[in-house]
Amino acid sequence: MPYAPADAYVSFTLHPNHHPGVLATTSGPTSDAARSHLHDRGFRSTGPDTMVLARIDREEPYYTDRSANELTRYGFTVDIAPELQEEIDTEWTWADYPMPWCTPEEIRQASADAQRIHDDISTGRLTVHLHADDGHNTVAVGTYANGVRRHVHLHGENHLRQVAMAYEDETEAVAEFHRLYTVAVRPGPAPLTDLEQSVRRALCGESAPPPRRQLTEAKSAPPAVAGPGEHEQFLNALFESSQHWAKYRTWSDETTIASHESFTVRAEFDHEARHCTDISWTIAEYDGPVGERLWWATITAGTPVPLIHAITDHLDVPLPVDAAEPHTPLEEAGWSAASHPARTTWQAPNRSVVFEYTPHSADDRWTAFGGDDPNRPAWAIRFSAGVPHDLLIQLTAAVAQGGGLPLAAVRQAPPLPRIPPHLPQPRARVR
Template sequence: MPWCTRAEIREVSNDAQKIHDDIRHGRLIIHAHADDNGTTVAVGTYRDSGKSVYLHGENHLRQIADTFGSPAQALTSFERFHGDTMRPGPAPLTDSERAAAEARASLGTRDTEPEPPAQAPEMVPAYAADAGDHDAILDQFLAAHGDWEKWRTFTDDTTHAIHESQTLRIERVHETHPRETAWTVAAYETSVSDRMWHLTATGTIPAPVLQTLKHHLADGDGWDTAIGSPSNEKTVTTATKPLTDAGWKHTIDGRWIRWTNPSEDAGIQFDAFAAQQPNSTLATWTIWAGPSIDHPTWTVTASPYTPSSLMADVSETLAHETGTRRPHTAGAARRTSLVASPPAAPAVAAGPATSRSR
């Protein structure tokens, strides 16, 4: 890649490594592969998101060249272009992949220890689903919506996604502690104005809930509804109607209004006092799931002026949508305990990031 800068080479290689890891760990299932004039191509589907992808290249040059809405659509297109060399399943390991596998096996006994039988994922309510691959969800969102642009910082620990209007921005902080802020969405009246509303989400937010947020932002009305009065009775009723319709418990405790599911392991809290303090750091909305709101597995917080339509979309997902959850093994629990706490996540900047990448 002599035409690429050092940073671009690094990004291409990082993306290729991520694809390799997704295949190796079973997150990306390869349906078929083929030879395209001496280059390996393949088609597969991500388990968590259901997004199908067309892969081109090998080793550090492998990349996602196209995306599809379903495996059937992907396979039909793949067969049309590569039917003469198409073969089922993943391609044989390259020399580099084989050498890496042998090196891993020779470093210790971890890879040689028998793994427990893989358990099939179970269908659960959306609020109890696995987080999935957040970086893949963001990449798929950007690939599907050309009106958003991707920016990376020099340290590569943060990705910014900025709408072409410059009034809606997403910050993704990579490698955060699971319960620290990993996502910040901010809306502005103009490209140079103060922030109108924002929300944050932890790194453990379930994939179905994160996808709901992305879908709402892609609809194009996230910033149109940003300007108005703080949350009032009408907007709160609109935002939580799906929960009320689903029979979630409604309670009032002083300034806090809560909606809790029947099993009391998920809910939404509205802070009436914070809603009237637009410049306060207090959260107007808190969405959570886990043992309790004080000890949640994941949380989403939102400020005053957050569009009620966005909150209604999230409520609909919590009340009626489902997702998958894979049983956690003892080995997975041990690996999770090794994660170190990173620095605190920075806020979304009002101006563009210092380094650009598409």
């Protein structure tokens, strides 16, 4: 067991830009020995006297506690900041963990395995050849530089990534990956997730970038939010003013189905949605009356009614559009854009509304939300892959025209026009 004099000192604090990452500061004649121990426990140097522990499984406090206990046994003087100690003493679980029956120890072990895969990719020990989006998760195929399972299929992202299959032959692994995911296959590794980028910045000693989607320094205006009962009133107006939608009640009084006379579009309204972020509308379009679902959308209870009106107008009688891309109306209205390997966002000049395109997501390919914080939106409209661009253009035109107005301005806007009774055109849906 190595000996460390009393003047060897290690201080642990929370990382200021990567929560719950940990900073370790070393000093004293034997600080090199302390740094060697920390390196073996996953800490990486960012300066002569500083090291960082940043993991994609968010278990930095747990592994810091183990490292501190080990250093203490070796004779080093260790200090843990109070806020970090609070994190160490706090028990937590992943709120949306897909296997809730797992014990905390089993979850930690699965996360540690995902961390090893992440480290193998980061260090080049595991080379990713191809990736794809299977509609729910990111999948990939890669080759280890050495080891028994040289060629592997990977499934999931961040702390959920795991080895799904192992092959002894690279050609077989790649061919099977192409067979499973066909046209969704893309070359190379998938774009880094937000968490992976944050980990990389922390390990490189870089400061945090400006918060995502906060594209300007102007003061944010409060986003417009639908008031109580406004969605109910719009639903009733839809049935009263248009002969193209039929009303159906389900076995429960909690929901109402609006079915278009083309039998290719259905909208389900949840009367029990109360909170502004509860899903109140689910809309889907199908390839014929009994065909496959083409796309779907969800709309939360706080969404301004004019935006829902724009969507139903297009589903009823599509209007001709002259814009080239869904975001064209936003750019013409002076919205600022920001590109990211995983997404592109457009933000209203007053930062009250954001429109986002996520090319690698199947469920949330296009999203519009109120406010400038994606984790606490005032309302949200989410479209899956496959949604027609002319529908998005009609929506973004409505967003650019009124979606970014302050709340008072929207409340004073003129009432919505009655839906015109035109004949429908033929139609082909915690940590």
